[in-house]
Amino acid sequence: MNQFSAKVCILGDFAVGKTSTVERFVNNQFSEKYLTTIGVKIDTKDVSLSGDVTLKLVLWDVAGTDRFSGVEFAYLRGASGYILVADGTRSRTISAVRTLKEQSFDRYGELPSVFLLNKADLTREWEVSDEDQRRLSEEFANVYVTSAKTGDNVTAALGRLGEMIAERDFPKTQ
Amino acid sequence: MNDLEELKTLLFGAEKRALDSITERVQKPETRAADVADVLPEAIRLSHREGGELVETLREPVGECLRDSCRNEPERYADALYPVMGPAIRKSILSALRAFAQQINETIEQSLTPRGIRWRFDAWRAGVPFGEYVVQRTLLYRVEQAYLISRDNGLLIGHVHHQASRIKDSDAVSAMFTAIQDFIKESFSPDRSGRLETADMGEFTLWAVHGPHALLVCVIRGVPPRSLRGDLSAILERIHFRYGDGIRDYSGDTSTMAGVEEELAECLRFEAIQAADEKKRRSFLPLVVVTLLIVALMAWFGYRNWEARQELLTLQDVLEDTPGWYVADVERTGKALTVRGLRDPLAASIEEVASDAGLSTDRLVADLQPFQSLDPEIVYQRTLAALDAPSSASVTYDAGRIVVIGSASQVWIDATEQKVASGAFGMSVELDGVSSIDLEQLRADVAAAREVQFAFTEGTELSDADASALRDHVTKVSSLVSEADRLGATLNVSIIGEADAIGTVELNTDLAARRASLAEQMLIEQGVSAERLSTSLIVDGDLANATNLERRRVSILLEFDSPSPATDADPE
Structure with missing residues (x-):
């Protein structure tokens, strides 16, 4: 049986919950110390696609930043897609996602991505209104309101990203 | 038209x-x-x-x-695939068996040595199988894992690993290595031209070989030789040549790189700590030692066997050469030497024979029957024993006959002569040189009493002392005559009667005759035959000697008659 794998980078500002969001759903192999030492941590996640096809997402959890510098750009090279993560309780993290996406687009072009508006379990503290969410949905193709605490929508978001990557990179699987 | x-x-x-x-x-x-x-x-x-x-x-x-x-047409395709499947299956099995055999060999080799015991303990502490622990300790190097990683995206193209290796998520490892390399390149190589080629991690060494579109990362246990990097580069170049576009555009679809893991399997090499020839020498050493021990043991047993055989043959030879022995069989039973045969009682004992031959007497067992040997020496001994010669006689062996020289009792001489006459000794015995001890004694006794005189006071009256002495002497003479008769000799007794010059000659002659007769009568009364007696008279007629009273006497003289055994030896 053929196997498919794809590099996916998780991008977002500090403390938006990038690591926590995917942590419950991935195969952890490396310590989070890598995030602070070399700025990235690798996890993998098998995503089942239609047609009994499994796509292994190699998740590059890039250390939180509101703007890429040299090494982060290197980490993005060869990625098949992005997971953009913002904190609903801090609206400025959405701007950081926007900046990061633009930077990656400028360097590596348009790639499949999903936008996770995280910390859905803290909606009372949110700075993002429904209207803001609607505008985000227009700006970003796939917006998911997720909770790292409850795991809401994380699997769906990863599944959707897998499908988009498969459509783009592995059309014969569709 | x-x-x-x-x-x-x-x-x-x-x-x-x-x-x-x-x-x-x-x-x-x-x-x-x-x-x-x-x-x-x-x-x-x-x-x-x-x-x-x-x-x-x-x-x-x-x-x-x-x-x-x-x-x-399955048969047709089976026939077509047969040349391919055979080698492929053999290669796979060989690879598995080689790893297994290596592990088994190392385990057996190390299991009973002190180091092996220590390693067993260490393996128990480390929680790893002993066999695997032995392999880890005895390898110079072993390529445990090989990753083929896309340089463009860090995706894992292919991965192979040794069976005993414990691996994590190979895709994650591949990506992490790429990330670390990117981090190092960005951090320490301003022009981004540098690249991570080697990393040491405890007992592991990580080698990265860079190709145009992919890098080959090998996790190596131990210290690899420099030549290995060249070999790995050759493998990577071969993969690039074979997969070309597929490796350049790799985006995560492994189907485009089918068969790449067979190429990567070539990377899983290993080498033992000691070179092959050294291993051979080492492995031969115990064999040589064991062989030498066996040869030495066989030589020792052979020598012992030869020595025992020689001991047996020597004993057999000396027994056969010993007079009075007939050897039927000499057999070694365990440590004992058993001798079966016949032995004359006069022959040397088996212990004596063995001892004279320098052989040990501790393990000798004799199963013998007595017999009379006709060996001249045994016959001589037997005759010697039968002679029972007195110490005064010497016995010698001369030209098949026994010669006895010296003296012996007459009884012995008589008995021996009878035996010689009857042929009881089985060989000639010469007794001519043997004289009778009894006759000699008789001659000595006779010499001591050859002439004895007894004095009369007057007439035929003896002094008391002379009377007593005469009686004793007569008794003695009687016994001497009897002994002479017994010994075949003749002892004559002469009696001389004497008288002094006082008186007439006739009177004195009569007196001398009466004095001689007195002694004669006493001898006859003591049993002396008259045939042995002779009487003579001496009368001194010279009056000038009238006062010589010594003439008033009677003399008794003893004299052997010829022939006498003592005559030849008589100095007189």
């Missing part, structure tokens, strides 16, 4: 012929097939080079053809 047709022929004749020819070729399937066959190889080559459509187009029909053919 009308004018119009003629005009057409003039104007378009060549084109028409060409068109007809084309029409004819199109309408004839054989011709079309020939034309297509001419261009088909080149068309396929061009199509394949320009894109994957041809492959995609052919995939389904070719696959269907293969399925049908395999289903309908």
Whole structure:
């Protein structure tokens, strides 16, 4: 049986919950110390696609930043897609996602991505209104309101990203 | 042909012929097939080079053809695949067996040595199988894992590992290595030209070999030789050559890199700590030692066997050469030497014979029957024993006869002469040189009493002392005469009666005669035969000697008559 794998980078500002969001759903192999030492941590996640096809997402959890510098750009090279993560309780993290996406687009072009508006379990503290969410949905193709605490929508978001990557990179699987 | 047709022929004749020819070729399937066959190889080559459509187009029909053919003619495909499947299966089995055999060999080799025992303890502490621990400790190096990683995206293209290696998520490891390399490159190489080629991690060394589109990362246990990097580079170059576009454009679809793991398996090499020839020498050493021990043991046993055989033969030889022995069999039973045969009681004992031959007497067992040997020496001994010669006689062996010289009792001489006469000794015995001890004694006794005189006071009256002495002497003479008779000799007794000059001659002669008669009568009374007695008288007629009273006496003289054994030896 053929196997498919794809590099996916998780991008977002500090403390938006990038690591926590995917942590419950991935195969952890490396310590989070890598995030602070070399700025990235690798996890993998098998995503089942239609047609009994499994796509292994190699998740590059890039250390939180509101703007890429040299090494982060290197980490993005060869990625098949992005997971953009913002904190609903801090609206400025959405701007950081926007900046990061633009930077990656400028360097590596348009790639499949999903936008996770995280910390859905803290909606009372949110700075993002429904209207803001609607505008985000227009700006970003796939917006998911997720909770790292409850795991809401994380699997769906990863599944959707897998499908988009498969459509783009592995059309014969569709 | 009308004018119009003629005009057409003039104007378009060549084109028409060409068109007809084309029409004819199109309408004839054989011709079309020939034309297509001419261009088909080149068309396929061009199509394949320009894109994957041809492959995609052919995939389904070719696959269907293969399925049908395999289903309908399985034997044909089995025969076709046989040359390929055999080596492939053997290679796979060989690889597994080689790893297994290596592990078993190392385990057995180390299991009973002190180091092996220590390693067993260490393996128990480390929680790893002993066999695996032994392999880890005895390898110079072993390529545990090999990752083929896309340089573009860090995705894992292929991964192989040793069976005993514990691996994590190889995709994650591949990506992490790429990330670390990116981090190092960004952090420490300003122009991004540097690259991570080697990393040491405890007992592991990580080697990265960089190719145009992929890098080969090997996790190596131990210290690899420099030549290994060249070998790994050759493998990576071969992979690039074989997969070309597939490796350049790799985006995560492993189907485009089918078979790459077989290439990577070439990386899983190992080498033991000691070179092969050294291992051979080392492995031969115990064999040589054991062989030498066996040879030494065999030589020792051979020597002992030879020594025992020699001991047996020596004993047999000396016994056979010993007078009075007849050896039927000498046999070694365990440590004992058993001798069966006949032995004359006069012959040397088995212990004496063995001791004289320098052999040990501790383990001798004699199973013997007595017999009379006719060996001259034994006969001599037997005769010697039968002679029972007195110490005063010497016995010698001379030319098959026994010669006895010296003295012996007459009884012994008589008895021995009887035995010689009867042939009881079985050999000649010469007794001529033996004299009788009894006769000699008799001669000595006779010499001591050869002449004894007894004095009379007057007439025929003896002094008391002389009377007593005469009686004793008469008794003695009687016994001497009797002994002489017994010994075959003749002892004569002369009695001389004497008288002094006082008185007449006739009176004195009568007196002398009476004095002699007195002694004669006493001897006869003591049993002396009258035949042995002789009487003579001495009367001194010279008056000048009238006062010589010594003449008033009687003398008794003893004298052997010839022949006498003592005569020859008599100094007189």
